Amino acid sequence: MTAEAPLLDETRLPRLEAWIADKAGADRVTVVDEGRLSGGAISLNLAVTLEIEGGAFAGRHEAVLRTGSASGVSASLGKAEEGMVLRAAFAAGARAPEPLFISDPAAGDDALLGAPFYIMRRALGVAAGRKVVKAEQPQRELAREMGRQLGLIHSIKPGTAGLDFLPMPEPSPGLQCERDYREWMGRFAGTDPVLAYGLRWLTLYAPPAGEVVLCHRDYRTGNYMVDQGRLTAIIDWEFAGWSDPMEDLAWFCAASWRFGQAGREAGGLSDRADFYSGYEETAGRRVDQEAVAYWETAAYLRWAAVAIQQGMRHTSGTEPSIELALTGRMLPEIEQDLLRHLDSLDGRTLFGRTA
Amino acid sequence: MINDEPDARGLVSIALQTFRDSVLPAIPAERRFEALMIANALSIAERELAAKPEAALEAQIPQLCSDIDAGTYDAPERQADLRKVLWELTRARLAISNPRLLDPVPPGAA
Structure with a gap:
C-alpha cells in the first residue's frame, strides 16, 4: 500500500x-x-x-x-x-x-x-487518548457508559450467526492467551526474563474455564470516539474474539491507557467503581476482581507481544517506520507496569493459589 | 583499528542537539509529531551508546529464562526475590528507553 x-x-x-x-x-x-x-x-x-x-x-x-x-x-x-x-x-x-x-x-x-x-x-468526535482524558473533574458518567457498553458487547455469545470464524479458546481463555502471547513474542519469550516470568505467572494462576463471550480485546481509551464528553462510537474491532469477559475490563483499566491521568484507573476517565457499576447494570454478571487482577497481568503481556510485533514489522524490513520502531522500544515501560502490578498482588490469593 | 573522532555517540549527540536547537523550532505543525519521534529515537540511541553493557549479567539471562520456565521461582517468596532482580534489569533498560518514567525511589528501597 x-x-x-x-x-x-x-x-x-x-x-x-x-x-x-x-x-x-x-x-x-x-x-x-x-x-x-x-x-x-x-x-x-x-x-x-x-x-x-x-x-x-x-x-x-x-x-x-x-x-x-x-x-x-x-x-x-x-x-x-x-x-x-x-x-x-x-x-x-x-x-x-x-x-x-x-x-x-x-x-x-x-x-x-x-x-x-x-x-x-462515520461518527463524530475525537478518539485521541490525550484529548479524551483531558478534564478537570473525573468523567464519571462517561466511565459508567463505557461499562454499560461493554456489558452489551458481552451479551454476544458463541453460536451467534455470522461469527463462526472466531476460534474458541482451549483449554481455557487464560491458557490459550498464554500460548498465543508466547508464540507472538517469538524469541523474546526466551531472552527477556520479565516476559518469561509473566508468561509463567499466567500459567500458574489461570482461572478455571468458565463463561466465554465476545470480547472486543482492544477496549480502551483511544479506541472510542467522544463528542462533547459523550460517547459516539466504539471503534477498532480487529482483535475481537471469544474470551473471559473480565479480560476486557482489565484491559480498559490497565495503566497503559490512562494518558497522564494515572489516578483515574478506569481508562484515565474516573475510578474503577464507576466503570464497574456501569458494567454490572447491563452485563447481568458481577465484576470478578480476582479475574480482573489475573487479566491485568495478561494485558501487559498482550501489549508487550503486540509492541514486539510492531517493532518487528520495522526491524524485519517489511515496513520501515519510525513509529513502529519506537513502539518496539516501549517494552521496558510495559514491563515496569507489569512488575508494579505483580508487586501489588504479593500475598493475595488468586484462584486458590498464593501470589 | 584507527579510532576516528568524534565516535558514534559524539555524532548522535551533536546531531540531536542541532536538531532540537535549530531544526525543530522551524518544523511546521503537521510534521511536528514525526520530528519529535526523530528526536526521541536519537536520544534513545545516544543513551544506549553511552551505557556500558554488563557482559557477565547478560550471559546469565538465557539460563534465568529457562529456570523461570521450569518453575524454579514458582514459590511466592521466590517470586518476590525474582521480581527484585527483574526490577533492576527493567530499570536499567528504562534508563535508556524512557528515563522520565523511572521512579526516583526504586521499588523495595523505601
Missing part, C-alpha cells in the same frame, strides 16, 4: 459504486472520496460520502471505508470478518458504528479493492 496512489482510482471507483448499487438495490450510487482519516497503525480508513438513489438506502450517508491487508500483528481479523463482528455488536445495541456494506470474500469481492473491506457510518 503506497501513500501516493489513491485507493479509489478511476478503475476502482466505478466498480465500487456498481457493487454498492447492487448490494443496496439502488438505481445509482456516487462515492465521494474525502481523503484518509488518521489513526490505525494497521488499517486504512477513508472518509467517503455515499449518494444513493433508490432502494432501501436512498439518501446521503457520511461513511468510512475501512480496508487494509493482513497486518504483521497475528491476532488481527481480516476486514470482512471485522465487519461481521461490528454487525453483531451493532445488533446487540452497542454503540458500534453501523456497518452498511461488507465485502464477501466468497463472492470474489476482495478483487474490487485488492483486499477485504467494509463501509460503516
Whole structure:
C-alpha cells in the first residue's frame, strides 16, 4: 500500500459504486472520496460520502471505508470478518458504528479493492487518548457508559450467526492467551526474563474455564470516539474474539491507557467503581476482581507481544517506520507496569493459589 | 583499528542537539509529531551508546529464562526475590528507553 496512489482510482471507483448499487438495490450510487482519516497503525480508513438513489438506502450517508491487508500483528481479523463482528455488536445495541456494506470474500469481492473491506457510518468526535482524558473533574458518567457498553458487547455469545470464524479458546481463555502471547513474542519469550516470568505467572494462576463471550480485546481509551464528553462510537474491532469477559475490563483499566491521568484507573476517565457499576447494570454478571487482577497481568503481556510485533514489522524490513520502531522500544515501560502490578498482588490469593 | 573522532555517540549527540536547537523550532505543525519521534529515537540511541553493557549479567539471562520456565521461582517468596532482580534489569533498560518514567525511589528501597 503506497501513500501516493489513491485507493479509489478511476478503475476502482466505478466498480465500487456498481457493487454498492447492487448490494443496496439502488438505481445509482456516487462515492465521494474525502481523503484518509488518521489513526490505525494497521488499517486504512477513508472518509467517503455515499449518494444513493433508490432502494432501501436512498439518501446521503457520511461513511468510512475501512480496508487494509493482513497486518504483521497475528491476532488481527481480516476486514470482512471485522465487519461481521461490528454487525453483531451493532445488533446487540452497542454503540458500534453501523456497518452498511461488507465485502464477501466468497463472492470474489476482495478483487474490487485488492483486499477485504467494509463501509460503516462515520461518527463524530475525537478518539485521541490525550484529548479524551483531558478534564478537570473525573468523567464519571462517561466511565459508567463505557461499562454499560461493554456489558452489551458481552451479551454476544458463541453460536451467534455470522461469527463462526472466531476460534474458541482451549483449554481455557487464560491458557490459550498464554500460548498465543508466547508464540507472538517469538524469541523474546526466551531472552527477556520479565516476559518469561509473566508468561509463567499466567500459567500458574489461570482461572478455571468458565463463561466465554465476545470480547472486543482492544477496549480502551483511544479506541472510542467522544463528542462533547459523550460517547459516539466504539471503534477498532480487529482483535475481537471469544474470551473471559473480565479480560476486557482489565484491559480498559490497565495503566497503559490512562494518558497522564494515572489516578483515574478506569481508562484515565474516573475510578474503577464507576466503570464497574456501569458494567454490572447491563452485563447481568458481577465484576470478578480476582479475574480482573489475573487479566491485568495478561494485558501487559498482550501489549508487550503486540509492541514486539510492531517493532518487528520495522526491524524485519517489511515496513520501515519510525513509529513502529519506537513502539518496539516501549517494552521496558510495559514491563515496569507489569512488575508494579505483580508487586501489588504479593500475598493475595488468586484462584486458590498464593501470589 | 584507527579510532576516528568524534565516535558514534559524539555524532548522535551533536546531531540531536542541532536538531532540537535549530531544526525543530522551524518544523511546521503537521510534521511536528514525526520530528519529535526523530528526536526521541536519537536520544534513545545516544543513551544506549553511552551505557556500558554488563557482559557477565547478560550471559546469565538465557539460563534465568529457562529456570523461570521450569518453575524454579514458582514459590511466592521466590517470586518476590525474582521480581527484585527483574526490577533492576527493567530499570536499567528504562534508563535508556524512557528515563522520565523511572521512579526516583526504586521499588523495595523505601
